[in-house]
Amino acid sequence: MHPLPHSSADTSPTGQASAASAASGVGAHLVRRHGEAGECGFTLLGRRWHLLPEVFAPTHTDSTELFTRWLPFPAEGSFLEMGCGAGVTAVTAALEGCARVTAADINPEAVRNTHLNATRHGVADRVEAVRSDLFDALDPGARFDVVFWNSNVVHAPADFAYTRDLEYAVFDRDYAAHRRYIRDGLARLSGAGRLFLGFNSLGDTARLDAAVAEAGARITEHTALTRRAGDVPVAFRLMEITR
Numbered sequence: 577m578h579p580l581p582h583s584s585a586d587t588s589p590t591g592q593a594s595a596a597s598a599a600s601g602v603g604a605h606l607v608r609r610h611g612e613a614g615e616c617g618f619t620l621l622g623r624r625w626h627l628l629p630e631v632f633a634p635t636h637t638d639s640t641e642l643f644t645r646w647l648p649f650p651a652e653g654s655f656l657e658m659g660c661g662a663g664v665t666a667v668t669a670a671l672e673g674c675a676r677v678t679a680a681d682i683n684p685e686a687v688r689n690t691h692l693n694a695t696r697h698g699v700a701d702r703v704e705a706v707r708s709d710l711f712d713a714l715d716p717g718a719r720f721d722v723v724f725w726n727s728n729v730v731h732a733p734a735d736f737a738y739t740r741d742l743e744y745a746v747f748d749r750d751y752a753a754h755r756r757y758i759r760d761g762l763a764r765l766s767g768a769g770r771l772f773l774g775f776n777s778l779g780d781t782a783r784l785d786a787a788v789a790e791a792g793a794r795i796t797e798h799t800a801l802t803r804r805a806g807d808v809p810v811a812f813r814l815m816e817i818t819r
C-alpha cells in the first residue's frame with residue numbers, strides 16, 4: 577500500500593480546514609489512489625467483483641471488507657446500503673439472505689457497478705441499485721431493517737467544490753451528508769430497525785458527535801479494528817446510531 581499523508585494536513589494551524597488544504601491533503605491523496613484503479617476485476621471476501629473507473633476501489637482500503645464482515649445482515653429482512661460503490665456490501669447482503677436490498681449512490685457509475693456485480697452473482701432480482709443523493713430518490717414510504725453507510729469521512733470546508741464523482745467517496749463538505757444521514761436514516765428504520773455508520777480515524781469525530789447530538793441521537797461502537805494503511809494506522813469503526 578502507498579503511504580498515506582497524515583490527515584492533519586487538512587487543517588490549518590487555527591484548526592480551520594480550507595478548500596486548498598483539503599485539495600492537497602489526505603483526502604486528495606485517497607481520491608488519486610482510488611482513481612488509479614481504473615476498470616478491473618478484484619477478489620474480496622472469497623468472491624470475484626468488477627470495478628468501474630471513478631468508483632471507490634475496495635482494494636485500496638480495508639473498510640469494505642471489514643464492515644461487510646461485521647454487519648448484522650437481517651435474514652429475510654430489508655437492507656439499505658447508502659453509498660454502495662461497487663456494490664460488494666449490498667450484493668453480499670443479498671447472498672447472505674436479505675430478502676430485499678436497496679443500494680443507493682450519488683455517483684451514477686457506482687449504481688451501474690452495483691448492478692453489474694448483482695447480475696454477476698445472480699441477485700439482481702433482489703438488489704435494486706438507485707442513483708440518489710442520500711435518501712432523496714428513495715420511495716418516501718420505504719423502511720428498512722438495517723441501514724448502513726461506509727461514509728466519505730474526510731471533512732471538506734463549506735467552500736469546497738466537487739470536481740469529479742469519485743470525490744464524493746472521500747470528502748463530505750461541511751459534514752452536511754453525515755448530518756442528513758443520521759437525521760433521515762433514523763426516520764427510515766422499521767420498528768426494530770438499526771442504523772449503522774462505517775467510520776474511520778481519518779474522519780472528524782467531533783463533527784460526527786455534533787451531528788449525532790443535533791439529531792438528539794446516541795452513537796456507540798459496534799466493532800472496531802486498527803490496520804495499517806501504508807505507514808499510518810487507521811482505526812475502522814462500525815458505529816451504531818440510536819435514538
Ligand SMILES: C[S@@+](CC[C@H](N)C(=O)[O-])C[C@H]1O[C@@H](n2cnc3c(N)ncnc32)[C@H](O)[C@@H]1O
Nearest residue numbers: 632640659660661681682683709710726744745
Ligand atoms: C467510502 S465510499 C464506500 C463505497 C462502498 N460502500 C464500499 O464500501 O466499497 C462512500 C460512497 O458513498 C457515496 N456517497 C457520497 N455522498 C453521497 C450522497 N450524498 N448520497 C449517496 N451516496 C453518496 C460515494 O459516491 C461512495 O460510493
